[in-house]
Amino acid sequence: MSKRGQPDRLLTYFKAETWPLAVVTVTGLVYNIGLAFGPVLEGKLAQCLLDIMGGTTGVPAMVRLAVLYVAVTSFVQATRYFKRFYVRRFANNVNRSMKRVLYDNLLHTSREELERAGAGNLMTRAISDVDACVEGMRKFTTEVFDTGVALAAYFVLLLVYDWRLALLTGLFPPVAFFLAERMKKPVSRCAAVYKESAGRLNGATLERISGAVTYRVFGLEADRDRAYGECLADYEKKAAAANLWENTLPPLYQVVSMLGAVLILWLGGKNVAGTGWAHWDIAAFTAFLTCFTKLSVKTSKAAKLFNSVQKAQVSWRRVKPLLKEVEEEPELPPAPAAELEVSDLGFAYPGGSEVLKHISFTAKPGQVIGVTGPVACGKSTLGKAFLCELPYTGSIRFGGRELRDMTDAERAAVVGYLSHQPELLSASVKDNVLLGSDGPAAPWLAAACLTEEVAAMPQGEETAVGSGGVRLSGGQQARLALARTLRHKRPLLILDDPFSAVDMTTEGEIMEHLRALAGDSIILLLSHRLDRFSELDGVLWMEQGTVLAGSHETLMETCPAYAGLYNAQKGGDGRGE
């Protein structure tokens, strides 16, 4: 299901489901036309009984008729089963296709866009719109047959029996339908008012409960109960009114529509007696009456057809602009190792002041560079600059190529990034490491010192970590994310504070694994814990957006702030902040 033309046209989806729709059409026609034969046969059964009593025919005729009746009913009902089943399958398939397109769009929306203007919410709402829209399409398809075709079939049958009587009695159901349509406005108005009141009541309930202790302290509970009582009274009134309109009117419309039955009994009786417009037997009389009753029931449901179309249209209009075809970019293999050269890098958030200014440093393949500084010095921002989510000034070159000039796919083949939010999926431990790629997860878990802990989990690597990793501790989450980053190694790895929730010994072990695994990748280690910084190949000291680059030793001599921080952590209990 890679490419489908014009995902923003409804017809595309109908076309894609030709086969289920074909089954629906055939079975829908057979079923609804076949439905009309039920009353005909029932009439014939009654007539046959009369004939047997009159001695004009025998029992075998009745047996034949009865068998035919059961056979026809069974056949018609069987087609009904297929019709229902395939209509739903059609709806399911369309739903899935639409959601897939929406989701593809979501996946290719930038993080900034998602954060801005609640694009994420928009997407969530769009998904529920898809549900509403497809539900509408399903109802429409169903009702076209169950209402449209069935009404036509019944009416044709009535015309065949007695066209004058059919036209005359046929006047009443539309009147009932028209009445129902006229009443739609007050009905929906009451429903809206009721919904509002329900919302107010829910708000008041939550407020009464969450404020309970405050109200008690101030001796206000009685007051609040009274206010809540008013909300309840209002809700009772609105709910009763809304339900009144919705539930009490339909039986009355039915009554209007059944006015036609008087004419059938009176004029139809004349037909049987031979003094009317047509010549009827008992079979024709009962068939006509049953058919008419069914027709009037169907008519009262005709409004559903229009309602479902209307609702679907509203949701479709909202979803449509979001259904765009997306270009899928190729997944490239990791880029080869190369040198990193940052010169005069600057960065500011839109509308904000400069967070990074005049940053320059270089790193060779295989080097691990520590980045540190006081709180809010901009080190996380420096890490994010490599993602090019927002434009930077100056230059970041990897292997001589400017990062901002690469395509997203090329950049992703160069830069690996681990944010201090672990961004875990609610999947198993293993899936979180591999994310669908091949091979075992064990080596990467080992690198992140997770082997023992994972083995102790109820289902080992297959243990689900829960939504966002809730079933793991903070440290485990961070290390699992690290294992994932290592599995998807890139020649430039940016690790934002991977050790903040990890104890010292584990940190040491992970550092060793990191060096061994990283090979000729460059690692930028953003951290506020400096215990291991003396072992690194270089250190960047950040303060107020600028950087002082050097080795650990030189910085210890030239940068008193760095030396102070380092000594404080070494000298303290080793858990310095």
Place this chain on the structure above:
Amino acid sequence: MENKISRIFLRELKRAWPLTLALLAAVAGAVLLGLTPPLVLERAVNSLTEGNGIPLSLALLYFGTLALAGIFDSGKAFLLTVLGQKLTRALRSAMCRKLSRLSASWFAGREPGAVASRFVGDVDTVESLFSSGIVSMAVDVCKVLSILAVIFVKSRGLGILMLLVTPLLLWMTRTFQKRMLRSQLQNRAAVSRVSHHVPETIHCIRMVHTLRKERYMADRYDSAIQDSYQAMEKSNFYDSVYSPIVLIISALVVAVMMVCAALGGGMQELFGMSVGTAVAVIAYVGKVFGPLESIGMEIQSVQSAVAGVRRIREFLSEPEEKATDASLTLDALRRSGKPAVEVADVTFSYDGERNVLEDCAFTVTEGESVTLTGRTGAGKSTVFKLLLGLYRPQVGAVRIYGADAALIPPRLRRRLFGYVEQAFHLVPGTVLDQITLWDEGITREKAEEAARLVGLHETICTLEQGYDTPCREGLFSQGQFQLLAIARAVAADPAILLLDEITANLDGDTEQAVLTALERAAARRTVVSISHRLYRRTGGRQIPI
């Protein structure tokens, strides 16, 4: 205890007795009138077979019975709605009253949203238990029974046939509905996975982008949707196959009946009927299946409502607090000559295991200003809760002007204590309401005076509607809300001021403003404070806890 919900319902039904009676009448009418149209039809057809035609009066009678049945149906729906709403209202207000009688510790351990769902969702299920459960089930059972009775009278053979088929059908209906429910539950679980996938993707979008996992995520989404569809197809299957089976069975019953009626001899005796009866009886057979299907659904809704009923019953039978002593008055207390606050050898624990306070004792005389000191977690805030009567000590006594703190009635509490909470609790209403808390005894002038005291009057006046501006988060800064909390505490001119530690992060200037306001509020009052910051400013006696 067991029957509290039913007692609430019964009381309400008794109170609205005309409606209850009308509902009973409407139900009876709907059931009986529903039976009549086929009977009229029978007469009409019989009159036809005798060659007499149908008189207009009979035609009108047919319509009349149809119309009346419709009107009664409509009336039944209406009365059921109105009564159902009355019952939910009664239940909700009983639950609301219960809130005031629950202990403060009950609230401490609970998520407000979860409690609110007792009020909203669970009460709705109880309402549906009444309207679409019990009552409509009774109606449907009556319908089925009455139709069976009529069939029995008209044709004994068919009656026996129906008696055999009906339980079978009901059993089949239930089996189908149970299976459907099971696959619907599966589907719901799958659907929640699907809908969880979207926010999760948004949350992890950076990881997805940097690791180029768009494909993988899309595949995961697809498989979640697929799971939900497999569950749904199962429920679709049951849904699609049920009605056809019922209608085929109904056709079979009619066919057997007609053949038997046509047979002579012994069968004739059992099934013998006129043509009119045959027509009427076919109509009746069709009518039995509708209510049968509804009964199945009603059993379902009764079952699903049971959990809701149990939760509400649990809520209503939670242990309650002792009633307060309504005979206490502010004047009597203040003129009692007893110390304003007296904590006598109190030992207190929230859970009955770990004591938060042990042998705590101190006295504060009227007009005195004291600061409670001690590490965090030592129980300073707990002392406040005891003073306010939210909790009772296990050992010892807490007295306010000589009266047991827990017995002070709510009305008096506002005049006795001015409590400045750790964080401001916004109440629904205007800025003025925040200060007065709807107390009519606090005039607008008094509220403005309180606002002036804390230095918030000017700020409020610059708002578009001044004191009548609807108050919401973000209208004021954190510090200003803190000032508003102080204004609220002093507006009722309380005898004792309780100052909790302010937790908000305030900048230097705001902190000074808050401290100044507290200082002014504390003047000429008995003050119990746990604010370090205020102590540093004003001094006073320290009481270690």
